[in-house]
């Protein structure tokens with residue numbers, strides 16, 4: 001039997017510099033570059049995930065030239081079917097901002113599958129237990145750890161989000 005084909009849009013949200021562009025590059029191209037991309041606009045990358053019973057094409061939206069934690073244009077969020085909320089293991093304020101990013105998005109999209117990511121797992125953690133507990137309870141789930149630099153956890157994070165998207169598509 002022909003596999004069911006599904007195409008979905010996902011966004012990566014979080015403060016500037018947490019590693020969103022690097023995570024996409026690691027997942028889609030399996031590469032990592034220290035060169036910072038400063039152009040303005042949006043880039044969409046495509047990645048196909050094969051599951052037993054379906055084929056999921058992720059259209060992965062990245063905002064380029066993001067300045068710090070300024071909220072993004074609603075057009076970036078519109079039509080998103082899933083989100084990776086990303087923070088930086090070495091900067092606690094980026095973790096504390098995740099609930100704000102979630103709310104900003106869900107005002108546009110309603111409730112959609114969400115995975116929280118603590119990126120830069122290769123660096124020492126600057127996250128207090130209190131901050132982690134506060135954010136886990138605000139998001140209703142625990143974060144996954146990734147390193148775009150080493151590749152650790154990156155595929156798992158995207159594929160876990162993909163599975164949740166398939167679940168709600170059924």
Ligand code: G3D
Nearest residue numbers: 016017018019020021022034036119120147148149
């Ligand atoms: P953004 O898209 O969220 O703004 P970027 O973030 O992907 O542009 O990454 C911002 C900086 O963090 C970059 O360094 C990048 O190399 C670094 N970075 C991204 N992911 C990781 C990681 O997993 N580990 C480590 N150690 N660094 C990471 P520069 O120096 O160019 O600012």
Ligand code: MG
Nearest residue numbers: 020021063064
């Ligand atoms: Mg970026």
